[in-house]
Structure formats: C-alpha cells, structure tokens
Amino acid sequence: MTPQAKTLVHALELAADITDRGQKHQFGAKETPRSISYAQLHRDANHIAAALQAQGLEKGDRVGIILPDSEAFIETMMGCMVAGCIAVPVYPPMNLGKLDNYLDNTTHILRKAGCKIVVTTAKVRPILGKLLDGAPNIRAIVNHADIRGAIPEGSMPKGVVVTPDDIAFLQFTSGSTSRPKGVALSHGNLIANTVAIGGEGLGVHPDYSTAVSWLPLYHDMGLIGFVFTPLVFQIRTFFLNPLVFLTRPHIWLQRLSDQKGTVTFAPNFAWGLATRRIKDKDIEGLDLSHMRIAGCGAEPIHYETLSGFADRFASIGFPRKAFLPCYGMAEHSLAISFIGLEEEMSYDAVDTEALAKGVATPSADPKGENVTKIVDCGKKFTGHDIRIANDSGEPLPDRHVGELQLKGPSIMGGYFEDPEATKKAFTPDGWLKTGDLGYLVEGRVYVCGRIKDLIIVRGKNYYPQDIEGHASGVEGVRTGNVIAFGVQDAEAELERVVVLAESREPEEASQGIREGIIKAVQENMGLMVDEVLVLPPGSLPKTSSGKLQRRKAAELFVSDALAGPDKGRWNVVKHLAKSRWSFIKNALKSTES
Secondary structure: OOOOOOOHHHHHHHOOOOOOOEEEEEOOOOOOOEEEEHHHHHHHHHHHHHHHHHOOOOOOOEEEEOOOOHHHHHHHHHHHHHOOOEEEEOOOOOOHHHHHHHHHHHHHHHHHHOEEEEEEOOOOHHHHOOHHHHOOOOOEEEEHHHHHHOOOOOOOOOOOOOOOOOEEEEEEOOOOOOOOOEEEEEHHHHHHHHHHHHHHHOOOOOOOOEEEEOOOOOOHHHHHHHHHHHHHHOOEEEEEOHHHHHHOOHHHHHHHHHOOOOEEEEOHHHHHHHHHHOOHHHHOOOOOOOOOEEEEOOOOOOHHHHHHHHHHOHHHOOOHHHEEEEEEOHHHOOEEEEOOOOOOOOEEEEEHHHHHOOEOOEOOOOOOOOEEEEEEOOEEOOOOEEEEEOOOOOEOOOOEOEEEEEEOOOOOOEEOOOHHHHHHHEOOOOOEEEEEEEEEEOOEEEEEEEHHHOEEEOOEEEOHHHHHHHHHOOOOEEEEEEEEEEEEEOOOOEEEEEEEEEEOOOHHHHHHHHHHHHHHHHHHHOOOOOEEEEEOOOOOOEOOOOOEOHHHHHHHHHOOOOOOOHHHHHHHHHHHHHHHHHHHHHHHHHHHO
C-alpha cells in the first residue's frame, strides 16, 4: 500500500468513506470501548472545523487543546487542521499539588504560541482560569461539548486550502533540558515521516494491522505514531487512557490480546514496569503471538529491560523478534531510525575505557567487566540523511563518538517565532543539530546520550545513562528511576558524580543500596561515585511525558532541596509521593464512575 495523501487533511478526505475501520477509545479501566469509523471522524472533524470558524478563527490562528479524552482530542486536532488553524496540544493537569508549576508551563506554551482560544473540558476549565492573566492573547477558554453544540450537527466548514507547506501543529518540546520551544511541523514534514514510519519502518497494511496504544496524545510518539500514521495508512487503532496503564499495566496486554494487536510502542520504563507489576493471574488466557511490532524509543533503551519483558511473557506467545528499538525526536517530526522488521534487537558491546575517550571500540570480552552495552537503533529512512560530527562540525568516521546531525523532509521548519533558537539548531550547511551523542557503524545508529548531560571526570567522558543502568541493577533500586549527573566542584576544580535513586525498600535499607550503587559503578565503569541519595518512589522530577529531568534534579540537589538528614528527606518526599499517588487514583476512579 502506497499512501497518496499530500496533507493530513487530504488523508482524512481519502478515509471519508471507510466505515469498517477506524478507532476505539477506552478512557476508564472498566469503560466499554467506544468505536468511531474513519468516516465518522471525517464528519466530526468537519463539524469541529465549522465550530471553530463560528468562533471567528481563520487559517493560521493557533488553538490550544487541553483534552484528556482521546476521542475528543483527536476530532479537535483534526478539526483544527480542516479549518486551517494550527493546533497546540498541551498535557492536561495531573497533579493538584503542583498546579502552580503546571499553570506556569502551560501559560508559557499558550503565550509563546499566540493561541486565540483554548478548547478543554468542563472539569478542567476552572483550573485554567489564571491563564487569561498570563496569556492576554487568549480570547476565550471554551468547553469542547459547548463548542460542538453551538452549531447544528452535520455543519460543514467554509472551504480552506491546506498545502504541504502549511504548519499543521506546534509540538512543544518536553522541557527536559530547557524551557519548552514550539517545534513547527508542516503537513509535508508529517506526511514524509508517517509514510516512512508506516511503510518502510513498520510495513503496516489495513488488511492485517491493528495498533494499540496508551501513549499520551499531546506528545509526538502518541500523536504522530498512533493518530497520524494509522490515518495515513487507514489501519485500526485502539486507544487506552495513559492513567489506566500506569495503575493497571496488565490492561495494556489484555487489549493487545483481545484486539489482536500487531503494533504497539512504549518508552523503556514501560516495558520494565509491565514486567515487574503484572501478575501471573492477570495474563491467564492472553495471547500475544500475533504481535509483529513492539517499538521502544523516546528515552534511553536498555537491552536487559526489553529482554526481561520478552522472557517474562514468552509463555503467552510474545515474540522476542517483535521488539523494534528506534531513535527519534520532535524536531524530526518523530522517527529517525528503525531496525529492520526481520532483525532481532541487539546491542554493541564496547570497551568502557575507550568509549570514555570518544571511540566505540568493540570489547574483547563482551560478557566481562568494563563493558558498555549500547542498543542498535537501526538505519535511517530513504530520502533522509544522518551523520556524526565533532565540535567543529566536521564529519567523523565510524565508531567515533560525536553529535548526531540530520537532514531530510521530516525536519521542522524551525521553532515557532523564535529565529534565534532556530539558527542555533542548525549548522551553517543546513544540518539539524540533535544535541545527542552517538556513533555510526555501517549506517547503523547507536545513541550514547545528550551532549549537555555528559559527565567529564579527569578528562574522561562518562554517559549518565551508563551509570544509571548499572545503578538500576542494584537490589532495592526501582529500575529506570535513577538519575546521574555531574556537579562542578570549583574548589577542587573537578566534577563530582552524583546519583539519585528511588527505592521501595524501607529507610533502613538505604545504606546498603548506596554501597551497592557505588560498588556497581566502580566495578563496571572504573568510576567512583561521590554521592548517592536514596529516595522514595515518585520523588525524581519528570517531564509531562514521563522523562527523567537530569537538569532539574541537579538544580534541586545543588539548592539543597534534596539534602538534609535521611529521615527528614525520606518523610517529606514520601508525603509528596503519597499525595501524587492519591490524586492519580482519585482521577482514575472518577473516570470509571
């Protein structure tokens, strides 16, 4: 199947007569899934487009979308595009305890984007009242149900010509390293990337492909990977509420089983969470033998995590070969490289000492000590290009570590109304600077980490992901919930290594965990950790998409927000984590009632 769509609006029009395929949505864990065909989505998107035009919006106007429900979110997103408006998805409030931070971040996004209206729900709208003070460009915050009901059902919008060069939506970066910036993605960018993902990357087809996802739709993997790509290829998709996955991960596997899902994606942490949290009784009678693609990206990939999932669920037919490690970023629309469909996931075992010097030398003893495992993220897509460059911008040969740089039709036009940031993002000869460190081996991509996160001790480079991986393997540490970073010691004129690790163990076990982390890093990397803080679940800072925030963690550490006697620190952070957990449980309960 070769998609013919020129824009996402065109893709919607091409699917306008499809009544036997489309989407299913399950918001609450016990809710009966709601089905909507592509034909119905076409009608609903046109209705929303007409409603937006009735609000006085014109082509190019920006619309903030803060909608927890996947069905309402998707029809509003597509309605914006039909009307020629530029959608600005924003994550909904999740934690009342951090409402000020949420409002500050959301105000920044909506003000930066210049949104004229915000579409949300009756429950969320009262929380957003303060936005009007900080973002004077917003004319109104409207309820989704009200805007739908403001015009007769079946209303059609005034015709708007949408071209491949028009901006489709603004994907604001997660803010894991800096204040969120609006990535301006055109319809042409998105068509190029979705065609590469669904065709060359995944080989999906409407006759045999069904995607299942719990990923948030306000971020690129969930939105581009599971809304736009299935629309372009006209395949079936099942959407599960992210909160349901976080609290009841077994439902993800249940839906993959009962929907005969062939494609799903998740960050590394999710595969580990499912392996640990799902009980044997939860998977009785399930069948995952039809799985073709189990993608993993969006954060550092650990081979052991994916391998552990494959071993744990082999009994219900999960095929290890389904795992597809990949590499991507918002500025490249989404996907950059995939391993082949017929390839098994693998890693490059390199000498840790050599890697610290910037060369990925294969280890003479792959199973011995002082070995760093870097997962193979496959090759670039046809029509796209990738290179490794040094600090001077000069290309590097295979196995030399440098910055990953990109070219191709999937790359953003720039950061929205931010020419300075856009200029910094590209080299003089037009390559996108990813800010990621990695190396190539015969065209295959290996990602080491972020340039800004690099820890330099006595002239050697250490990647925090490696430290975190070894620390995560220590007994009592919550896998995937470790942050490592360097702190400059001006007096000693060197960088100190700090590790923050979450643990479910009692406070009394903290000393043993500390010693275990120091030993594991020393033995595997030859690096001495200067300080380890053991914290309770939920204490490490994360972005709205669940990525750990190293820079934020370092700021908290330096400002003594995580310092002090263990007992006091444990009790204070445990209280915050308990409050967050209670809010999530209550929010989920309200969706089921």
